[in-house]
Each structure stands twice: as structure tokens, then as C-alpha cells.
Amino acid sequence: MNFVSSWNPQSAPAQQRAEAMRERVSQLRALEQRAAGKSAEARAVFEKRGQLLPRERVALLLDSGAPFLPLAALAGYLQDSKDAAASVPGGGVIAGIGFVSGVRCMVVASDSGIDAGAIQPMGLDKILRAQELALQNKLPFLHLVESAGANLMRYRVEGFIHGGALFRNLARLSAAGLPVVTVQHGSGTAGGAYMPGLSDIVILVRGRSRAFLAGPPLLLAATGEVATEEELGGAEMHAAVTGLGEFLAEDDREALGLARQLVASFRRKPQSKAWMAGQARNDKETAEDLLSLMPANLREPVDMREVMVRLVDDELLEFKAAYGSATVCAQGSIAGHAVGIISNNGPIDVAGANKATHFIQWMCQLGHPIVYLQNTTGYMVGKDSEQGGMIKHGSKMIQAVTNATVPQLTIQCGASFGAGNYGMCGRGYAPRFLFSWPSAKTAVMGGEQAARTMQIVSEAALARKGIQPDPARSQAQFDQIVAMFEAQADAFYTSGLLLDDGVIDPRDTRAVLAFCLDTIAEADATTLRPLQFGVARM
Template sequence: MNFAPSWNPQSALALQRREAMLARIQALRALEQRSADKSAEARPVFDKRGQLLPRERVGLLLDPGEPYLPLCSLAGYLQDTREAESSVPGGGMIAGIGFVRGVRCMVVASDSGIDAGAIQAMGLDKILRVQELALQNRLPFIHLVESAGANLMRYRVEGFVQGGALFRNLARLSAAGIPVITVQHGSGTAGGAYMPGLSDVVIMVRGRSRAFLAGPPLLKAATGEVATEEELGGAEMHSAVSGLGEYLAEDDRHALGIAREVVARTGGAQPRPKLESDPNKEDLLTLMPSNLREPVDMREVMVRLVDDGSLLEFKPLYGAATVCAQGSIAGHAVGFISNNGPIDVPGANKATHFIQWMCQLGQPIVYLQNTTGYMVGKESEQAGMIKHGSKMIQAVTNATVPQFTIQCGASFGAGNYGMCGRGYAPRFLFSWPSARTAVMGGEQAARTMQIVSEAALARKGVLPDAVQAKAQFDKIVNVFESQADAFYTSGLLLDDGVIDPRDTRAVLAFCLDTVAEAETKSVRPMQFGVARM
């Protein structure tokens, strides 16, 4: 059964929702710009040294005019400080998937305009995530390095220990036959020196690149030996003496040009289709309400994402609050699963059936999250909601096709799990600015705790204090609501980025292309990665 859209994007309600969504998008862009502006404050220093700013380096590396998918741009937001006005997102890293000489690559750059590129806590998590994506999708990993290493003023032992995974992943990428290419724009000290050390090819910049296990201050403190930075780890020394560098560049531009040539020689360029224009993308601004209690027909979202608006709904009359449908995005056949209400027993069974059907067909699954969770209540429990919901979670967990998740609206309770939330490792997961994620709604959580507290007091024969109860209620609501916000959860890397709803079709097409290309790409795994010689 093909779905015929009925939503009027010009209605008063639609226009109201559009304005609210645009306000959120504007706030998102302001946060992203805050990172760029903070980094650009270092321009006088970079100009004096004859260097390019980190974003300029990324821009010169990438093919002009080709698509680029930034990743985790809000990493660390509200984690370094709880003050929304001063928190700088990004995790001190720039990361995304783009094209270099026609080759789809994962590109990561130290944002050395901020704290000299020192690795931030969420910056570590960010680079680990994009390394995982590079490994899953067989993407050459290009690292533009200029980092002060760990911030010793904010030292935490767990960051040191967990940071070892960064270097482990470089070795895994190389061993999997995936090129690892480093441009050493500046310093790499201690653990940072292993970034070039575990790369297949290293490009160094004369007079700027440094790589040493111990810089002059630590060397003198540890052994009493006195040496210059150039003697210990300069670009010319590593290119001519130690052999750590394969190529010696004269400046940043020259280094990036060499990197582009190295990538071109990997032979990884592949033809790819162009995405057709999307005439319905503006409608996507009008669909999601600010108040997630208002109903939304998620089929209206689906039909605006697929090719030619052609959508085949699966079992439309059974478990109708759970929507399953088939369509195509940029020529890729996909299955959609979404929610027009809580997931009930028929809905869970339908989704389980549909996931297995997609696995049999070999078609990726796109989850459009908008769920308050699994149905609760006596009737639902007696109908076996736990076991039927568990079957759906089993199917999501063990699906044999790539899965993609877009968090559009509510993502509450176990519905987050059954709809392939972060814990279920979808290949890519993005959020709309309207998304909210929590174990339950704030008022629901506060009301639950109020009932429990009042029952405990009643057993003691004590009457509740109305003022204290109201303060406790408001506090719980505030905690849940502040943490449910899409910008906050993205700051924790619970998604791969917050996107403009109008970009959803393009983002999904890009990700589907990436996965399809990975499945056809020929790599030559080895027992070990390429060793430095």
C-alpha cells in the first residue's frame, strides 16, 4: 500500500513548527561557529609562523565542491563547563568524511587554535568514534596533527589509560588494509608522537613539525640531557635520520598537496551518482512539534525522504502505531521503521518481522525515532509486552544489514533501544534539533518519585511538606529536561551530530553511498599494520 501524504506545510500549525525548528537550527549554527571563532582567535600566531588555521587545512585537503559530512561537531558541549554561554563545542577536533582526489576519506584535524590542540576528554572520545567509522566503512584515515598532547593541568589517569585505544585503532586500521596518512603540521609529544609512528605514511613540514617521546623540558628533568627541539624531533631529522617522515614539505600548503597526491596513488577513487534535488526538504521543518506530546504522522517524514515520494507501507493495519515501510534513497533500497505512538505488542511483532524481511532482502534499515517507549499497563503486560519487545530488541541487535538512526523527536525509555539507539551500534546516528532523549519525560520522572516519596512518608505516618515536595519536583524535571536536549546529548557523543532536518535525505544518501562503497571496496588485510622503517 503506497502512502499518500496529507500534511499541509502551509497551515498555521506547520508554520509555527517551522519557526520553532528554524530557531533551533540557528542556535546549532551559532554553537558550531563559536568553535570556529575561538580557533580563529589564534590567527595572529599562525600568521606569524607562516601556518594555516586548522579549518583552512581541512578545506585545502578536500576536493572543492564535493560533499562533506562533518561529524560530532558538538562534542564536549556543556561538558567542560555547565555555562551554556561559554562552553566551546567540538572537543578540540575537526572531523568528517569527504573526498580527497576523488577518494572518500575520514579526515581528522587537531584544532590547534584552541589550547594548542591539547587533547580534550570528549575530543578523545570523538577521535575514537571516527576511527571506528573509518574501520567499519573502509575509509582511508587522514590525520592533520598539531597537538600539545594531554593537558597536564587537567590530567586524569583514566584519560591516559583509555587514550591508548587511539593508537591501537591506528594499528587496526593499517592491519585491515586501510591507509593511515598523517600530516604533522606541528608538535607531537609523548603519546602524540605515536600518531605518526603508527601511520603508514607521514608528511612533515620543515621548521614546524616536531615529534619526540620527551621534549626538551621533560628530557632535562628526567635525564639532565640538554637538546634542542630540532635535534630531538625536527622535521629534517626525522626525514633524513630517523626515517619517521616519508616526505618533507616546505609549508602547510605544500604538505597538503603532497597528502592529496599520496591519496590519489592509493587507487581508491570510485564513480558515484549525484543526488537529485530535493523539492520537499523545506516541508521537514514543519513536521515536528516543540511539545512532543503533540501527535506526528512519521509517514509524512518518510515520504519526503524517498525517491519520487514512493513509499510502500508494510502491514499498515496491524500494530499501526509502529510504522514500517520500504522506499529508496538516491537509488538505494531501504526499509524504514518509525513510531506514531508507543510500541505495543502488535507493533513490536511487526517491527521484528520487518527487520528479518529486510535482512533477507539485504536492504539497510533507517530508524526514525519518535517514541515514548514500549506500552505499559496491565493489559500490555498480560499480553507479553516484555517478551515481544525483547524479540524486537533481539532483531535490532542481530540484524545483518547496515542500520542508520535519525532521532527526530522523542527517544524515551526502552524505545531508544528497540529503535536502534546509540547502545545498539547503528552505522551512523544523527539527531534533529527537536530530538529529546531520556529514560522518561521529566514530569513523568518527577511524578514517579513524588508517588514513591509520599508512600514512604505515609508508612511513617508523616504528611509531606508541600513546599519541599514542589521544590523536589521542579529539580527532577529540570535535571531530566536539561539532559534530554539534543545539543546536550550530542555533546556527550550520543550521536554523530545534530543536522538540519532539510539535510536528512542528503545525509542518508551520503551514508548509504559510504556503506555501499565499503562493501565493494577491495582491501588487503595483513597480520600487522605497516611498520615504520
């Protein structure tokens, strides 16, 4: 039987209830506004620093006009003060589920307009709940951080102990395949420094971001050492020295724009062929440029970003630009397919190897294919490099390439020497497709380096026997080794050995990659029906 309502909303009892409920709603809105108003009292300070208020940051991050579900807006109400008129709700945290670049996300922001964003007891519980919901509902976790850390005047040991779960949850989110992105708008001290430390991607703001385990006062108290905030954990230091930050923005607006770009790449679907037709109008012009980028003499420097930007559909988003700069990592799309691209502007050093390892793992988390544009003389050698742990850091990169869970495609553009061939997904690492440009050269090392090495070894052996080397013979041997290496390194020679899937015209690179990516996507969308036997011919 269908239920038929008999309630009259126009009756006197109904109207009384409605009025009482409107009053409660009005009180709720007033409490919500109280937190916003309290935070806005710091506007003059924020504007003087060239910063946006926390709620302005959240508004810029979210899609305009899209739904947003605030979470725990009254957290901490009547906990920090028993006076209902004075208690400020929210726990010093803004949290909710909304849409960023069309992707449903969990967004958490420090309300740094209140007590400099110091973490309040119920604010901690609010963040933990937001993390739990993100994990349960498979939401990317976006954290806008500017916090003075724990309030030592309100220190309680249980808060310190339970606070460890915040960092545990960041690790769980990342391991579950849910991206954790932090925009570090201001300070992150002590435990707060682990928020960017346990994030997949960190965006720093020049002159404003700080992240250190011990700030200047604690450092002075603990060790007597005097250091500035910038020296200990400034944005430029972390972008260029430690690699804690992947992107360095000039202000809050740029940082949030970068965050939106990143999120836009999380679940991008291949575009239609009609869209591709619209993109094709500039292909001929940019393709012709590719002919002029790679020098015949591979000793001449090449900025491989010039190659990258001519292969992608639109914008190229570089990853950790100031850190390990000889290794170039970037995100973009090719024929509507979101991809990560890795290339080389020189040897792979310690920072470059770590950067590439991080980037490969990030692409695996996003499920984006990786395109390698090889142009490297190998891993950096020398005393500083060896003592810096080049072997172990290069090995981490090779492990990442070996165990990557996304399709990998390789284009050998220039040099592909030594273990650089391995770390940049050479043939031995089974990329899904591998093509060479005519300019490519592949070898254990350059011909001249090999010849010079053999020359040094031979002359040292003769010297031990008290024999003077014959200059003419030594030069002849040198020339012979160079010629042998150069012949075998040539792209036509290696392609003849099926060490690639073909040599291609550089102008065709984008079309070749688009075709391969379409092929991979179609394969991924195909469901097979495995059998325990082969189908027999009858």
C-alpha cells in the same frame, strides 16, 4: 495501499513548528561557528609562523565542491564548562567524511587554534569514533596533527588508559589495509608522537613539525639532559636521521598537496587507450634519453630517478627522499597503472634497506605493483654497517620482497651484484616479469672485487707457509678471475641461461612495462572456474 499525505505545511501549527526548528538550527550553526571563531582568534599567531589555520588545512585537503559530512561537531559541549555561553564545542578536533582526490576518506584534524590542540577528554572519544567509522566503512584515515598532547592541568588517569585505544586503532586500520596518512603540521609529544609512529605515511613540515617522546622540559626534569626541540624531534632530523617522515614539505600548503597526491594513488584505475594516445606524444623523445643514462663503466654514478621519470606517465612522487638516499623509492603511474618503483643510486645501506621494506609493505597495502630497476653493487659492507645490523635489516627487505602480495616486475639496468640481486627481486624471487638492459651485469660480486678477494686469500695462505707470492703469477690469476666473472655477468650470457625474460632496448622499457601491467590487470580481472579434475578429451 499507498500512503497519501494529509499534512498541510502552510497551516498555523506547521508554521510554528518550522519556526521553532529554524531557531534550533540557527543555534546549532552558532555553536559550530563558535568553535571556528575561537580557533580563528589564533590567526595572527598562525600567520606569523607561516601556517594555515586548522579549518583552512581541511578545506585545502578536501575536493572543492564535493560533499563533506562533519562528525561530532558538538563534542565536549558543556563538558569543559557548564556555562552554555562559554562552552566551546568540538573537543578540539575537526572530523568528518569527505572526498580527497576523488577518494572517500575519514579526515581528522587537530584544532590547534584552541589550547594549542591539546587533546580534550571528549576530543579523544571523537577521534576513537572516527577511527571506528573508518574501520567499519573501509575509509582511508587522514590525520592532520598539531597537538600539545594531553592537558596536564586536566589530567585524569582514565583518559590516559583509554587513550591507548587511539594507537591500537591506528594499528588495526593499517592491518585492515586502510592507509593511515599523517600530516604533522606541528608538535606531537609523548603519546602524540605515536600518531606519526603508527601511521603508514608521514608528511613533515620543515621548521614546524616536532615529534618526540619527551620534550625539552620533560627531558630536563627526567634526566637533566638539555636539548633543543629540533635536536629531539625536528622535521629535518626525522626526515634524514630516523626516517619517521616519508616526505618533507616547506609549508602547510605543500604538505597538503603531497597528501592529495598520495590519496590520488590509492584507487586509481587504468586509463583508457585514448588517454594513452595523448601521453604518447613525448614518448619518443624521453625514450631516446634512456640510451644516454646508463654508463658502460658501472663504477660511474647514475641517478636512477632520471630513468624513473622517463618511464612514468606524469609526476614522480619520491618516498623518504632524505632518508637512505642511495635507495630510491617513488610512486607514479605507467600506462595509467599506479605503481611503486624501487632503484639504487649505490649500495643498499641500513637506512635504505629499512626504507625499501617500508615502501614494499606500503605498496602491498595499496595493491600497487612494484617495479624494480636494478643498479646496485649489493648491501653495504664494513664495520659500521655490520655493527648497525646490516644482516638483519637486509633480511627484512628480502622477507618483504619474498612475501609481497602485489605483482613485482624487474628491469636489470646496471649492476646486480651479491645479495642486492635478491633484495631487488632477482630471478630467484620470482618476479612476474624480468627483463635486462644490454648494460646489465649480474654476479655474486664485481669481477675485480672477486679477483682481489681471491688474491688476498691466496697471499695470506702463502705467507702462513713462509712463501713469497710470485707477482706475475698473482697478476695472471687476478686477470683470469676477472675475465671469468665478466663473461658470466654479461647480460647476453645470463639471458642465454634464461635468467631473465629477455634483453630489451632501453627505449622500449616503458612499452614493455605497459604491456606487462596490462597483462597483469587483465589476469586479475579474469574469474576462473576451478575443477577437481582436468577436462578429459573425448
